[in-house]
Amino acid sequence: MSRLPPLLKGLENPIFARLYLAQTINLVGDSLTWLGLALLAFELAGQQSGTILAGALTLRVMAFVVLSPLAGAIADRVDRKRLMILTHLARMFLVCLLPFVTQVWQIYAIVLALNAFYAFFTPTYTATIPLVTGEENYPHAIALSSATYQFLGVLGPGLAGSIAAFVGTRQVFFLDGLTFLAATILLFTLPGQLMVRQSQQSARTVHQTIQDIRTGTTCLWSDPVLRSALVMQFVAAIAGAEILVNTVGYIQGSLQLGKLEYSWTMAAFGIGATLASIGLGNATQNIRKNQLIYVGTILLTVALLPANFVNLQGLLILWLIAGAGETLVNVPTQTLIADRIAVEVQGRVYGAHFAWSHLWWAFAYPIAGWMGSHAPNYSFFYSGFIGLGLAIVLFFMFKPWRHRDSNSGIWHDHDHVHNEQHQHNHFPNLTEGSHRHLHFHTMQQEH
Structure with a gap:
């Protein structure tokens, strides 16, 4: 019996242990990349290095939204x-x-x-878990x-x-x-292939690839x-961007403190x-994840007020609470995708989710920047008020208490034939013959 x-x-x-270790090494490398970029930008542009890093972050988000x-x-x-x-090999060459x-x-x-x-x-790593x-x-x-991602972020x-x-x-x-x-060597030692079984492995066409991309967003x-x-x-991104963008101004401007206090706060x-x-990770899996997401959103936005x-x-206390709220939004969302999406479709859904979640940040960063420049003394309060109000509206709009969020059903993708016994409407030119069909299959389980 395991004591872990x-x-x-x-x-x-x-297999997961090696995959996890490869990702951990990858995250250490990511820290080296961005710190090295910050130093390199300052070496090339001096006081204008912030503009370079802002442009690099924008390119980062654009790549995620378009390609994920x-x-x-x-x-x-x-x-x-x-x-x-x-x-990994490509990124090794580029750095x-x-x-x-x-x-x-x-x-x-190179950043792009x-x-x-x-x-x-x-998305590939997340879907493989x-x-x-x-x-x-x-x-x-x-x-x-x-937890590892957050810990190494600190x-x-x-x-x-x-x-x-x-080293310089x-x-x-x-x-x-x-x-x-x-990390590449660790991935290479994984046995066999990490490939999901599909109902049909036909030749890939542009139309089929577009349909696959659409499947992730549809789910x-x-x-x-x-x-x-x-x-x-999206609400969490508004609050999170406010913290990332405007904490430094509040610490060094309003409180007249230094870089050390800023690092403590972000830590x-x-x-x-x-x-x-x-x-x-140590909790029971009977928690209602969609309701936990709302709890995390409330914690995050209330901490800003x-x-x-x-x-x-x-x-320090408020940001500790806000960090917990951020996790309570993001981790249950990733777990819900694994709960409700069949394995053969998960890559598409995790890819779409990675794109949409980063698109939220592309909107949230300018909002935070506008708040910081137009209401520097009340930016946290206004952002928290907007986020909390939006969260309450969305709570009553989506009524999470009506949804049994875990294992009540699963989305899957399968080949689909229309004949005399089975007919229903589709988009034009899809009413006859065989095609692929996205379907939600309800499971009857006790809770």
């Missing part, structure tokens, strides 16, 4: 192990080009390419991955900064490349539980998110 806590039970699966649905469609049709290996950069446009080009491959890797861990352990495995910049100070700004990218190589927006979770992530946000991920009126100690 529930959060770590997925590591008993050797395509990545999800491909992940359902090919060997995911091979796809993840190729994305090793950064030490030779001499122009700002070269940074933009890097995040294009990142857009292919992340339920594939390799099985129904019993995937909620714990997703929570563990989230420690990663400091670790990367220490390494950069020791440009040399840090070569070490970054080694992290991608190490998200047609399912009332997933749709509710997705719109609540509190990351610690709150990490603790919530650990709590979810008094933030403009507190000192550093108060802000």
